[in-house]
Amino acid sequence: MKNEIKKLPQNVVEVTTELSVTEISEFEEKALNNLSLNTKIEGFRLGKTPNEILKQRISPLKIWEEMANIAINQKYPEIIKQEKLDPVAPPQIEIIKLAPDNPLVFKLKIPLIPKIKLGNYKNIKIPKKKIKIEDNQIEKVISELQSTHGKETLVLRKAQKGDKVSIDLKLFHGKIPLENGQIKNFSLILGLEKEYFPGLSDKIIGLEKDAQTEFSFRYPESHPDKKIAGKLIKFKVKVNGVYNIDLPKINDKFAQSIGNFNSLNELKKKIKENLEKNARLKEEQRREIKILQKLIKQTQFEEIPKILIDNEINKMIEELKASVEQSSGKFDDYLQSIKTNVESLQKQFLPKAEERIKSALCIREIAQKEKITVNEEEIKEEIKKLSDLYKNQEELLKNFATESGKNYLKNFLTNRKVIDMLKKIN
Numbered sequence: 422m423k424n425e426i427k428k429l430p431q432n433v434v435e436v437t438t439e440l441s442v443t444e445i446s447e448f449e450e451k452a453l454n455n456l457s458l459n460t461k462i463e464g465f466r467l468g469k470t471p472n473e474i475l476k477q478r479i480s481p482l483k484i485w486e487e488m489a490n491i492a493i494n495q496k497y498p499e500i501i502k503q504e505k506l507d508p509v510a511p512p513q514i515e516i517i518k519l520a521p522d523n524p525l526v527f528k529l530k531i532p533l534i535p536k537i538k539l540g541n542y543k544n545i546k547i548p549k550k551k552i553k554i555e556d557n558q559i560e561k562v563i564s565e566l567q568s569t570h571g572k573e574t575l576v577l578r579k580a581q582k583g584d585k586v587s588i589d590l591k592l593f594h595g596k597i598p599l600e601n602g603q604i605k606n607f608s609l610i611l612g613l614e615k616e617y618f619p620g621l622s623d624k625i626i627g628l629e630k631d632a633q634t635e636f637s638f639r640y641p642e643s644h645p646d647k648k649i650a651g652k653l654i655k656f657k658v659k660v661n662g663v664y665n666i667d668l669p670k671i672n673d674k675f676a677q678s679i680g681n682f683n684s685l686n687e688l689k690k691k692i693k694e695n696l697e698k699n700a701r702l703k704e705e706q707r708r709e710i711k712i713l714q715k716l717i718k719q720t721q722f723e724e725i726p727k728i729l730i731d732n733e734i735n736k737m738i739e740e741l742k743a744s745v746e747q748s749s750g751k752f753d754d755y756l757q758s759i760k761t762n763v764e765s766l767q768k769q770f771l772p773k774a775e776e777r778i779k780s781a782l783c784i785r786e787i788a789q790k791e792k793i794t795v796n797e798e799e800i801k802e803e804i805k806k807l808s809d810l811y812k813n814q815e816e817l818l819k820n821f822a823t824e825s826g827k828n829y830l831k832n833f834l835t836n837r838k839v840i841d842m843l844k845k846i847n
Contacts, residue, residue, distance in 0.1 A: 422496060426504060429530065432724040436500055436529045437517070445485075445492050445525050452487035481521040489516065489525050500529065507534045510728045532726035537782050539790070540719030545847040547711045550704055554696045562692045563671060566679060568610065571666040578663065579627050582612035585664040586625055590618075591657040599649070601758060606661060618656070625658065633659045705844070712843050713780045720783055725775065733774040734767050741766075784839045791842065795834040803830050 422444060427435040453472045462470045462478055476484070493514060501508060510532050518526035573585060580586050586609050592602030611622040624636050637655045644650040669675050676688035742752045756762055761769075787793070804821050811817050820826045 422499070422503075424500060424504060430724065431532075432535050432726050433530055433532050434504075434506065436504065436506075436512075436531060438496065438500060438527055438529065440492055440496065440525045442522060442524060445488050448488045448491040448495070449484070451491055452484055455491070456484065456487055482519075485519065485521045489519055489527070492525060493527055497529070501531075506531060508532065509534045509726055510732070532728050535723035535725050535729075535782060537723070537786055538721040539783065539786055540716070542716055542719075542783070542787060542843065543846050545712050545715045545843070547708045547715070547847055549708065552697055552700045552704060554693050554700065558696055559689050559692050562696070563689070567668050567671060567675070568666065570675075570678065571668045573664045573666055576663050576665045577630060579629050580611060580625055580660070580663045582622070582626060583666060583668075584611050585609070585666055586611060587661040587664075588625065589659040589661060593655040593657070594649070594652055595655075599654070600760065610666075621656070621658075624656075625660065628660050628663075630660055630662055633657070708844055708847075709840055712840075712847055713783070714776075716783050716843075717776065717779045720779070722779060722782065725778055729778055730771070730774055733778055734770045737770045737774060737777075738763065738766055781836075784836050787839050787843070788835050791839070793835060793838050793842070795831045795838070799834055800827055800830050803834060 422441075423439045425437040427437070429435050450472065453475050454468075456479055457470045457475055458468045460470065460475065460479060461467065462474065465471075465474070470478075497512070500506075508531050512529040512531045515528040515530075516525075517528055518524065576584075587606050588609065590602075590604040590607050592599040609621060609625070611626055613622070618638070620638055624634055628634060635655065635657050637653050639653045640649045640651065642651040669678070671685065673684045676682040676685045679688060682688045682691065745752050745755045756766075804818075807821055808818055821830060
């Protein structure tokens with residue numbers, strides 16, 4: 422076997438391989454066995470035709486093609502080992518020369534895992550922020566709980582701050598109706614801090630049932646929906662109903678109605694614990710992101726193969742699709758609601774996909790340098806935890822028990838160990 426190596430852009434190598442007639446001939450019997458399974462010859466069952474008869478009935482070129490396919494599949498691992506290559510995906514195969522009783526010549530274009538040169542990952546230093554929960558944060562949660570436990574009553578009066586209203590909305594740019602800009606029975610609590618349509622409450626306060634109003638709002642240039650960003654949008658509003666929300670008094674009785682609490686102080690204590698827990702989790706996530714971002718900045722990377730980037734983008738789209746469908750939504754409807762398509766998402770996800778790949782390459786390199794590994798017992802323990810967490814999702818749990826599922830968990834646990842180490846030393 423003779424190999425010639427040529428370096429191509431985007432960290433792809435082209436290997437031109439020549440196999441001698443003797444090397445290919447080793448695969449003749451296997452090729453004939455394969456062909457016999459799909460070749461019907463009168464007087465013989467499929468797969469039982471003698472090789473000499475097969476040679477008489479099947480063209481030499483067809484036999485040689487089957488021998489070549491087997492030879493390439495068999496020799497590929499040898500080529501990888503011999504040339505010390507680290508593939509990231511299967512190769513593209515091109516047959517250059519194929520003729521019976523002649524050497525076989527073929528090309529393999531193999532995308533490689535990019536090599537990297539780490540910076541000083543032990544001296545990134547992202548300090549922890551102090552976690553402190555203020556009283557107004559607790560009061561805000563209690564206020565939200567109070568709103569959800571309020572009693573709604575349809576009233577025939579002008580809408581006031583704190584009321585709930587049901588409205589029909591029509592949105593226009595100039596005289597042209599916006600796509601998906603006709604909304605029936607949209608519910609709104611007047612005077613909330615954050616509104617889906619900024620400033621809408623102010624225009625509705627003071628209106629009664631069946632009242633109509635029109636106003637315009639210019640969306641900021643930074644608005645995520647580029648079709649309306651920076652544009653003056655006209656709103657037409659019709660009030661279908663005004664509801665008074667009778668809020669319960671915030672006292673011990675209110676706390677008891679929320680859950681297993683004897684007093685308002687107990688409820689506040691639990692809310693504070695939950696806020697602290699969430700704040701600590703967010704802080705850990707912030708530090709993790711900052712550490713990885715700094716790590717990427719101080720690391721030198723070879724070119725990333727296009728197939729690796731494409732695979733990561735597709736993975737991100739599948740993650741988004743799964744998230745939408747888990748919330749009982751349809752992915753196509755979601756794309757329509759944010760006025761985009763898969764092609765646009767692919768472009769939007771490109772920078773993040775590259776960042777994710779670079780993070781993974783850094784973590785992989787650190788794991789090798791620090792000899793961070795995961796053993797079989799740790800994988801079994803993780804499967805046990807997942808079994809408790811996903812009791813009713815048998816298909817998912819079966820996947821974790823497969824070889825590919827275990828490899829996924831091994832990579833996941835290795836990554837977690839590396840990130841925990843980075844957070845501990847930085």
